[in-house]
Amino acid sequence: MDASPLFTDLYQLTMLGGYWQRGLHTQEAVFDLYFRRNPFGGGYAVWAGLEVALDHLLSLRFDDAALAYLKGLQLFPADFLEALAGWRFSGTIEAFPEGSVVFAHEPLLTVTAPLWEAQLIETALLNIVNFQTLIASKAARCVWAAQQSPHGGQVIEFGTRRAQGPNGALSAARAAFVGGAVGTSNVEAGQRYGLPVVGTHAHAWVESFGSELEAFRAYAELYPDQTTLLLDTVDTLKSGLPNAITVAGELRARGHELRGVRLDSGDLAWLSAQVRAELDRAGFPDVKITASNDLSEEVIESIIREGGRIDTYGVGTQLATGGGAGGGALGGVYKLVELNGIGRIKLTGDPTKTSLPGTKRVWRATDAQGHAVLDVLTAQDEVPSSGLRVSDPSNPLRSSRLPGGLDWHDPRQRVVERGERSTPAASLPSLQERAQAELARLPAGTRRLLNPHLYRVGVSDTLQGRRETLTEQLRASLPVR
Ligand SMILES: Nc1ncnc2c1ncn2[C@@H]1O[C@H](COP(=O)(O)OP(=O)(O)OP(=O)(O)O)[C@@H](O)[C@H]1O
Numbered sequence: 001m002d003a004s005p006l007f008t009d010l011y012q013l014t015m016l017g018g019y020w021q022r023g024l025h026t027q028e029a030v031f032d033l034y035f036r037r038n039p040f041g042g043g044y045a046v047w048a049g050l051e052v053a054l055d056h057l058l059s060l061r062f063d064d065a066a067l068a069y070l071k072g073l074q075l076f077p078a079d080f081l082e083a084l085a086g087w088r089f090s091g092t093i094e095a096f097p098e099g100s101v102v103f104a105h106e107p108l109l110t111v112t113a114p115l116w117e118a119q120l121i122e123t124a125l126l127n128i129v130n131f132q133t134l135i136a137s138k139a140a141r142c143v144w145a146a147q148q149s150p151h152g153g154q155v156i157e158f159g160t161r162r163a164q165g166p167n168g169a170l171s172a173a174r175a176a177f178v179g180g181a182v183g184t185s186n187v188e189a190g191q192r193y194g195l196p197v198v199g200t201h202a203h204a205w206v207e208s209f210g211s212e213l214e215a216f217r218a219y220a221e222l223y224p225d226q227t228t229l230l231l232d233t234v235d236t237l238k239s240g241l242p243n244a245i246t247v248a249g250e251l252r253a254r255g256h257e258l259r260g261v262r263l264d265s266g267d268l269a270w271l272s273a274q275v276r277a278e279l280d281r282a283g284f285p286d287v288k289i290t291a292s293n294d295l296s297e298e299v300i301e302s303i304i305r306e307g308g309r310i311d312t313y314g315v316g317t318q319l320a321t322g323g324g325a326g327g328g329a330l331g332g333v334y335k336l337v338e339l340n341g342i343g344r345i346k347l348t349g350d351p352t353k354t355s356l357p358g359t360k361r362v363w364r365a366t367d368a369q370g371h372a373v374l375d376v377l378t379a380q381d382e383v384p385s386s387g388l389r390v391s392d393p394s395n396p397l398r399s400s401r402l403p404g405g406l407d408w409h410d411p412r413q414r415v416v417e418r419g420e421r422s423t424p425a426a427s428l429p430s431l432q433e434r435a436q437a438e439l440a441r442l443p444a445g446t447r448r449l450l451n452p453h454l455y456r457v458g459v460s461d462t463l464q465g466r467r468e469t470l471t472e473q474l475r476a477s478l479p480v481r
């Protein structure tokens with residue numbers, strides 16, 4: 001996607017115009033980006049899209065066509081449009097590196113920049129990271145479910161045909177890979193992002209031949225080392241499987257091995273166990289079984305619980321759209337928390353929605369085994385230590401004191417400094433590796449699909465106190481009614 005500064009909500013530009021005309025645009029602003037609820041009712045999220053978002057915002061420029069379009073809206077004075085011609089992002093960004101495991105209420109990314117720079121980028125930033133974090137988290141859930149099989153299992157992304165438009169499909173393929181999918185069927189995503197591209201064949205291939213056996217033979221002849229045969233066009237057990245075994249034998253006689261078969265209907269647990277047994281009996285224990293058909297993490301879990309023998313799960317709609325309960329969209333927000341060094345707050349009747357003012361740091365505690373134990377948000381100059389009181393970000397009445405014996409580190413990095421990348425752009429495989437390593441270090445039960453263990457995130461008393469002071473000040477300024 002070409003980066004356009006017009007990929008934003010109109011109100012960002014009307015505010016920019018206002019800040020500029022009032023001479024407020026260069027004030028130093030700090031915005032935090034965070035979400036308030038983990039997706040899918042889960043215990044965590046996989047932070048994704050950061051690298052794409054940084055590429056986007058660092059390349060934003062108002063070219064002649066963009067300025068002419070804005071002029072045509074007849075909303076903006078000519079001198080403001082002239083100033084926009086020189087707009088560049090010159091600020092600083094601290095963020096969790098992409099692929100990190102993150103939790104509700106944590107500032108995933110903090111922008112410090114002149115107000116009109118930090119404001120304009122809100123929409124695109126949220127658009128990119130909300131979607132990709134949703135999809136990477138969905139992928140991680142599917143991969144976790146697949147890994148519960150004693151025989152192992154992997155996930156591939158098959159969702160382009162039902163994704164939310166072309167950009168949605170490409171972003172989903174990328175994010176699914178960050179979350180642990182091993183490949184995608186989308187060839188452009190392969191080219192664009194260097195992702196492994198994978199696939200089988202469709203029912204149309206079989207339908208277009210005189211018989212299923214003829215179709216299987218033709219495919220195996222064309223791709224002797226890459227053939228996965230779809231078994232259910234006629235009847236999985238009575239036709240597809242015996243024909244696949246015939247073709248596997250013919251391939252072997254020519255010095256090749258059938259790679260796999262695909263199941264696409266019926267009870268995938270029962271069918272895959274039958275197919276595995278038949279293939280093994282026929283002397284093909286290495287032929288892999290792929291399954292597809294409206295899969296989700298819950299269906300994968302059920303298939304495994306019932307003794308299914310699937311090696312690869314091709315997940316389409318649910319993965320590429322982030323569907324399912326608690327999915328659909330991630331509600332990440334971007335809030336002004338400080339202006340010219342003074343904390344700012346957005347009040348709401350719902351305490352979980354009141355922002356945490358001021359600059360802050362995120363800390364992650366690990367135990368002697370390297371397992372993540374809890375995260376803490378502190379003021380910029382605070383360091384967590386044994387005995388420090390922290391409270392639940394969504395219920396300040398629930399508080400506790402930090403235990404001793406933990407190692408604390410700040411997982412965020414300064415990824416942009418004065419408008420330039422200050423960490424090297426990371427490769428996608430390295431992002432996937434980071435996600436897998438961090439997921440493996442979570443406390444037991446955090447990855448469970450149903451009622452997961454809730455990883456603790458605490459807010460230091462200093463930060464909480466700032467929120468209360470600002471809240472009281474604002475409330476005191478309201479008329480008494
Ligand atoms: N063992 C299982 N446990 C739980 N869900 C399963 C299991 N096997 C299959 N499913 C799911 O059940 C649903 C079956 O849907 P449906 O009845 O529409 O498919 P089908 O009739 O077998 O196939 P199609 O209509 O595509 O030919 C799919 O979402 C599938 O993923």
Ligand SMILES: O=P(O)(O)OC[C@H]1O[C@H](OP(=O)(O)OP(=O)(O)O)[C@H](O)[C@@H]1O
Pocket residue numbers: 158159161162264292293294295314315316317318
């Ligand atoms: O996870 P999903 O959204 O099911 O995506 C994958 C599905 O896409 C293809 O079929 P398609 O759904 O186009 O047709 P079919 O259901 O008739 O096989 C494929 O055969 C899978 O079943």
Ligand SMILES: O=C(O)c1cccnc1
Pocket residue numbers: 158159185198199200201202262292314316
């Ligand atoms: O290659 C496949 O088997 C495939 C690709 C997209 C959607 N469903 C299946």
